[in-house]
Amino acid sequence: MHHIISIGDFDRSEIDRLLDHAGQIDRKKYDAHALGGKILAVLFFEPSTRTRLSFESAMARLGGTSVSVGSVDACSMAKGETLADTIRVVSGYADAIVIRHPKEGAARLASEFSTVPVINAGDGAGQHPSQTLLDLYTIRQSMPIDGIDIALIGDLRYGRTAHSLASALSLYNARLHTLSPAGLELPDTLSAQLEEKGMEIIRHESISEVIREVDVLYVTRIQRERFPDSASYFNVASSYRITPELLADAKQRLIVLHPLPRVDEIDPRVDESPHARYFEQSRNGVPVRMAMLMQVLQ
């Protein structure tokens, strides 16, 4: 049985193969009934729009069906049931489970108790492998991933998408530039792991000092609740804002990515720029998740 829990479980050839498959799907080369008769249980214990909808859409495009509970309040975990029991029960109802949960390691636990494949759709500040795969896919649409210079911007401490992407990019000889407010830097343990794998990490104070160098700007949301008051939040958030003026100095091939939702991090005027790829990135969630579903269900 094949689970997808962490991007760290993939080697480079497995990632490349999955992205190649997503590319074929994107070119409409797939069987629209490939997962006919299969049922996907969608267990989301945290809010989500893109991830949830794109998994359901991916399942539907392959001829399968999704079932879910409406919200955490509406399921038996609200009555105190353990996740382990929930998974045991749900794996009797479906052919695969996609799970999002606030606790780190929840998907790994689910894979231990499930009798069907489990896909991690985000566990707390931990892993979010489907997001990472679609991020890599989006980069690859514009340039070869090998050897790129990428800047991770925003909340790098709690941002699971940044952690997963950084780990995956260590397989591609990428050079990492980081920009984050004080207290929201990349965790030391992760930095140490990446450097051990040979990844060069360069910390910067301002975006302008790195904008000419990088191929990818990966912008993440800085959450307001991490700051003591609105004034200090706006002060910090504005210094990390991506604007058309800032992008005037960028390389021609630079792309701007964001896992979305964005709030103030990217000026809406950037949407018209040829550098903007975040809506494309979001759309890529469907072919990439179709490839993932086919991998675990076929």
Next chain:
Amino acid sequence: MKNMESAENEGLLVRRIRNGTVIDHIDGGEALNVVKILGITGTTQEALSIATNVPSRNMGKKDIVKLTNRELSKEEVDRIALISPRATINIIRNFKVFEKKGVEIPTLIEGLVRCPNPGCISNTHEPIRSKFRVLPKGLHCIYCDWVITRDITSHII
């Protein structure tokens, strides 16, 4: 002369046992942690002898733990390797060494160490035991990827 003295002292401090386990060559000062790893509490019914900071020719100082009427399993023995990789285990039957073995660092430890990450699923009421992969740099939580790099004993459950 000095060695003889230390040997005599050792003899006085820790008596021979008829049946049980002698854990020798524990790193100096780690005996109480070894006892903790073995899950031995103050309510144990069996005789337990602990000698700490005993002079040792090879180790400088070492600790010794003698447990009567209990023979340690391989799993228990290997847990000791996490804090004292040079320890040796002697299984004693009728005052004689029945079996002598070293400790091997396990590749995976279950239920021994608590993950320090408060957000880890292993720190909830789920029916699981903590699981750590033993890596050269420390213990890696298989659930949340946290790595304990130092002071492992303070995380023992």
